[in-house]
Amino acid sequence: MELSPFYQDLFTSLNRGLLMSIALIVPSAVGGVLIGITAGAVRTYGNRFFRTMANCYAAIFRGTPLVIQLFVLYFGLPNLGIYLTPYLAAVLGFTLCSAAYQSEYVRGALLSIKSGQYLGAQALGFTTFQTIVWIILPQAFRRAIHGCGNEIIYLIKYSSLAFIVTCIELTGAGKTVATEYFRFTEVFSIIGLYYLALVSLAIIILKKIEHRLFIPGFGHH
């Protein structure tokens, strides 16, 4: 079966866009989780100054639209003489925004650990460091993982905003083809399917991980 030129064009563009989307999502997800853990820990245990700073960071990035953050990074910073490439601006925006949301789950997880767990460990002679590594982190990780996973799903969807700062990923690539051939319904339906596939794949992987790490008493609902 031979595909019409339209579909050949479309799938070539979309597949190229897909690669760019993945190149955006993976580093942003990893960076978001890492910075999110740090910010969440600071928001929970930090001294007053750092706690306030981290809280402000989270409130600002959670309180404003991601598009605006991207516009500030890509179109705004040049006013200060700072020029970011579209890719860098997108990854930076995604990472910072995602991390702010992640920090919320991390903080919730850390707060949910009962003080008895620290006491129990201290009473057995654990050092503070050992308590954190062997008792607090494994528990916090399990409490946070569901929320953090959801956040990664959001990140996949919001990676579609990169084209707005001219980083041509899946949505941007499709939009070009759609405008050229003036076939919006088909193109955007197919793009939708691409995202559904990505999101569903991510959900399956995250479920697997959650399942693997499941412990009675730590389930999600």
Place this chain on the structure above:
Amino acid sequence: MQNALSVVVDSLPYLLQGSFLTAGIVVFAMFLGLFIGIFMSVGLVYGNRYIRNILTVYVWIFRGVPVVVLLFLFYFGLFSFLGLNFSAFATVSIVLGMTTGAYQANIFKGAILSLPQGQFKAASALGMSDIQAIKSIVLPQILRLSIPAWSNEYSIILKDSALAFVIGAPEIMARTQFVASRTYQHLSLYITAGIIYFLLTWAGVIGLRKLEQYVRIPGYSQHGNQ
């Protein structure tokens, strides 16, 4: 610097006018979502297999496809394909309403499932009809339990409404972009827009928190009830 500040001051009224449209989108979307969410949650819990499957597919689509893609699809694609001549404003409101509807369906479904079985039975035992029991026993409890999740949805919808500019609805973001492209004061203008959204987000979130406390029943919360 001087210039940046005066551009911001001059354009502020123009930007703020956009917040009426933003507010309109959010209010319309939230209520459409509430409506869709309540009906779908009942279908998801009590419906037969076919209804449940259809609704599950709906939720899967609207939770999995990015808002921008949905906006393009509906505005340039489906609506004109169906001969509907919806404005950008209407399209954004409907798309966001349908999206939050999918999320709200899950919120209410969770709330229904977490209600103790006894509530419905006790209402029936007192001679209430199913409709009466739902209206005066089940819904008041579910709506209370759902306020925190609702506040979360509000903040998401508000921020998503900034995407309306991709199809040209003249809300805050579109107006900011318009002024920025003429004055080249991108940084200060986008930060200003950010501040407006920030205030709108937290005002709504704090307002809903107040509402939650106001309608609160002692000893009745999501945690106390599980």
Place this chain on the structure above:
Amino acid sequence: MMTDKKPILRVKNITKSFGDVTILNSVSIELAKGDIKILIGPSGGGKSTFLQCINCLVMPDSGEIELDNERIQFTRKQDIYRLRQEVGMIFQDFNLFDHLTALGNITVPLRKVKKMSKKEAEQRARLELEQVGLSDKESLYPAQLSGGQKQRVAIARALAMDPKILLLDEPTSALDPTLIGEVINVIKGLAVKGMTMIMATHQISLIHNLADEILFMEDGRIVEQGPPDALLAAGNKSKSQGFCDLLNELSEVEG
């Protein structure tokens, strides 16, 4: 029972305040090997705080702790970790590690604090679980255990560290009446084996059967202290006597 009179633990003049409220006011206690001392007294009297001061879970403001004639420097972390390894503690609400199985709860301190190999630790843990009658529960998580079973795992975990002394803070008071028996039996078993213990409890049967000495704590002080025969003798108008009468009445009402 043989008790050699050289104290292994000496706690002197412990004082502790939170803010400007004095919770402990110069409290002292001495234990020889095999001694069992029981703290009783009204709620808020400072029993838990005192027990937690003994292994520095709560840092005393002043006072001295000597373990085996060695003074613990409160400012030295190493001293405190050592103290905690040698003084086991059982909590009212168990404090099992929720993410670890019964076995894991016992092996994790053996491996991380005592640096045992995994195999060694598991062998030891199984031995301790057997002692408390939970051999068949080793792979269950705390959420899957009953209160009595949780407390027995907690006791096994503490014993696996080979403590010289065991502190027990109301070990049965978070339990259903039907589950108290199994924990009491384990504690009585420890007494028979000569374990040195300080226990806060309101369990009449433990007070009567186990105590070498009763210490009555009120408002952060030990206001009465002596062997149970003397304090609880019929007709004695001691505070301890009155308190135990009250406990008796309560347990009759419940039973």
